[in-house]
Amino acid sequence: MHKPVLLTILALALLASCHQVLNSSADLEEIDVVVPKSNNADSLSIEAVRKIFMGEKSSWAGGKRIIVLMLAPGQPERGVILREVFKMTESDYTKYFLQAAFTGRVQAAPKDLPSAAQMKARLAANPNAIGYLKKEDVDDSVRVLLQLR
Amino acid sequence: MPNFAKDTVTSSRSPRHVLVYGGALALLLVLNQTVTASAYADDQAHAGEREALRRMNEQIQELQAKVKELEARLNDGKGGASPGAVESNAPGNPLAKVTPPVAPPFEAQESPENNSAPSVKLHMFGDVGYEATDQKGVTNSFYIGTLDLFMTGALTDRVSVLGEVLFSPNADNSFGVDVERLLLQYKQNDYFNFSVGRYHSSIGYYNTAFHQGAWFQTTVDRPFMYAFDDSGGFLPLQEVGMTIYGQIPSGRLGLNYVAEVGNGSEHLFGADPAQNFRDDNNGKSINFAMYARPSWLPGLQTGVSVYHDHLTFLDNQNHNELITAVHVVYTNSNYEFLNEGLLVRHSPGSNSAPPTVFHTPGFYTQFSRRFGKYRPYFRYSYVNAGVAEPIYGDPADGEVVGRRDGPSFGLRYDMNDHSAVKLQYNHLARRGEKSFNELLTQFSFAF
Numbered sequence: 001m002h003k004p005v006l007l008t009i010l011a012l013a014l015l016a017s018c019h020q021v022l023n024s025s026a027d028l029e030e031i032d033v034v035v036p037k038s039n040n041a042d043s044l045s046i047e048a049v050r051k052i053f054m055g056e057k058s059s060w061a062g063g064k065r066i067i068v069l070m071l072a073p074g075q076p077e078r079g080v081i082l083r084e085v086f087k088m089t090e091s092d093y094t095k096y097f098l099q100a101a102f103t104g105r106v107q108a109a110p111k112d113l114p115s116a117a118q119m120k121a122r123l124a125a126n127p128n129a130i131g132y133l134k135k136e137d138v139d140d141s142v143r144v145l146l147q148l149r
Numbered sequence: 150m151p152n153f154a155k156d157t158v159t160s161s162r163s164p165r166h167v168l169v170y171g172g173a174l175a176l177l178l179v180l181n182q183t184v185t186a187s188a189y190a191d192d193q194a195h196a197g198e199r200e201a202l203r204r205m206n207e208q209i210q211e212l213q214a215k216v217k218e219l220e221a222r223l224n225d226g227k228g229g230a231s232p233g234a235v236e237s238n239a240p241g242n243p244l245a246k247v248t249p250p251v252a253p254p255f256e257a258q259e260s261p262e263n264n265s266a267p268s269v270k271l272h273m274f275g276d277v278g279y280e281a282t283d284q285k286g287v288t289n290s291f292y293i294g295t296l297d298l299f300m301t302g303a304l305t306d307r308v309s310v311l312g313e314v315l316f317s318p319n320a321d322n323s324f325g326v327d328v329e330r331l332l333l334q335y336k337q338n339d340y341f342n343f344s345v346g347r348y349h350s351s352i353g354y355y356n357t358a359f360h361q362g363a364w365f366q367t368t369v370d371r372p373f374m375y376a377f378d379d380s381g382g383f384l385p386l387q388e389v390g391m392t393i394y395g396q397i398p399s400g401r402l403g404l405n406y407v408a409e410v411g412n413g414s415e416h417l418f419g420a421d422p423a424q425n426f427r428d429d430n431n432g433k434s435i436n437f438a439m440y441a442r443p444s445w446l447p448g449l450q451t452g453v454s455v456y457h458d459h460l461t462f463l464d465n466q467n468h469n470e471l472i473t474a475v476h477v478v479y480t481n482s483n484y485e486f487l488n489e490g491l492l493v494r495h496s497p498g499s500n501s502a503p504p505t506v507f508h509t510p511g512f513y514t515q516f517s518r519r520f521g522k523y524r525p526y527f528r529y530s531y532v533n534a535g536v537a538e539p540i541y542g543d544p545a546d547g548e549v550v551g552r553r554d555g556p557s558f559g560l561r562y563d564m565n566d567h568s569a570v571k572l573q574y575n576h577l578a579r580r581g582e583k584s585f586n587e588l589l590t591q592f593s594f595a596f
Contacts, residue, residue: 047401047444050444050447051444056339056396056442057339058336058338058339059338059339063338065306087447087481087482088482089482090566091563091566092482094566094567095365095566098272098365098595098596099358099362099365101270101272101299101301102272102274102299102360102362102365102595103357103358103360104301104311104332104334104344107270107301107303107309108270108301
């Protein structure tokens with residue numbers, strides 16, 4: 001009679017643990033890699049996005065130069081991009097672009113913008129730009145090329 | 150000593166114990182959930198505040214942008230009214246009339262072809278340190294490494310200039326100024342880029358990965374085979390000529406190519422190896438490199454390069470120089486594993502009497518692992534030029550290369566994202582000479 005009680009308690013504990021794990025996953029930001037609505041680029045794989053953000057792919061299919069936009073350090077969306085796309089820490093990112101400029105591979109690091117509003121404004125102003133936004137900040141002015149968690 | 154496990158299983162009061170322990174477990178569980186929920190609620194509250202602050206910040210920035218736009222329109226209105234200015238001068242709330250907050254002309258800022266005056270981006274690199282050695286005849290000393298001014302500027306959307314000027318101390322205590330790199334670059338697309346000027350040759354990996362920036366490399370100094378000429382180096386690491394480089398469509402293999410044609414190296418003692426002024430023969434050095442950066446393993450790079458040149462000496466003796474280098478490197482945030490090998494082949498030209506061929510092998514392996522701001526590292530370097538080697542063994546042509554090998558151990562500490570302190574121990578063995586030890590310290594920076 002008491003064995004089922006013990007089993008029930010253990011099952012509850014297990015459920016609680018699962019709940020914690022699921023909750024922590026849900027806390028992650030969902031980030032969309034976006035381009036302006038006027039950009040006709042197809043959806044991109046994570047590898048293609050990595051190449052673009054790291055400066056290894058510098059032009060769209062039509063030959064226009066890609067302008068990569070980043071949110072400034074400290075923004076949570078940037079953390080997701082660094083982790084999922086660059087697979088780097090903030091320090092690695094700084095070193096990478098300093099070294100890439102030094103070797104002549106890129107002219108400079110991507111432009112840092114202070115807010116999602118600025119990101120959207122820049123994207124709206126330049127059809128060759130690519131950036132990223134939180135899912136809730138995405139609106140009709142942009143097209144989503146890749147979803148990241 | 151109580152045996153709780155046994156008690157729990159064998160005691161006649163075990164059902165009660167089950168209840169007690171079960172109750173305790175449930176209580177702990179509830180407590181855990183409560184604390185978690187409380188912390189989560191706090192987090193939620195803080196997250197809410199942060200979000201509110203972020204939104205407020207965005208609104209402030211939008212307002213500031215609008216104010217700037219209004220000011221710009223008012224200023225424009227003084228010189229010549231634009232449609233926007235006319236609109237904003239209309240009666241009513243001026244802010245309401247400016248509601249379409251058209252973003253500033255960012256494209257003009259980002260696309261150099263629209264700029265009337267190209268801008269210059271300037272970076273500065275440098276290093277200083279102290280070195281102690283038990284090598285006979287060499288004193289312990291503070292030293293100034295190099296002060297490196299690196300600049301790039303975009304002339305148009307596709308054309309840019311890269312310049313690098315070094316200030317470094319000479320043996321007579323004066324400072325020398327060296328135009329290390331000066332390149333006019335043209336970028337057609339990812340597959341075809343062209344540059345002309347003075348460059349660092351793409352022999353192997355190290356030379357173009359780290360160039361002159363001590364801060365970029367993990368170690369204090371370079372492996373023997375990639376030492377610069379003023380540090381006893383023997384490879385043609387700097388050239389004047391042209392380079393074509395780009396990617397090769399190869400999917401996930403990530404193939405790249407580099408083709409270089411240059412003046413080659415001067416092999417006269419005391420002369421700058423890079424023939425900056427004029428080539429001493431009509432034969433040009435040719436280097437072709439190919440490497441892969443597979444996308445399925447970011448951080449891996451493997452490649453091969455083949456360099457050929459005709460060397461001409463004062464006695465009009467010509468030699469063919471063929472340098473083949475291979476590399477396999479893997480780097481990520483925590484690990485660095487560099488491996489390179491080369492073989493230099495010198496053979497006499499057609500007008501030379503003894504048709505003897507000399508081979509000089511060299512390699513190095515380097516491994517490091519980051520632990521926070523600390524990065525311990527190990528490297529082993531090896532170069533072996535024969536005693537009778539016509540170019541590397543003749544003191545009239547420069548420092549004798551000979552055989553050198555030895556390990557290096559060190560520790561790098563990154564003070565921040567732009568400066569580092571390194572401590573390194575070297576043990577160097579050389580053919581025909583007594584081996585010696587070195588202790589090097591270095592402070593390097595980049596910004």
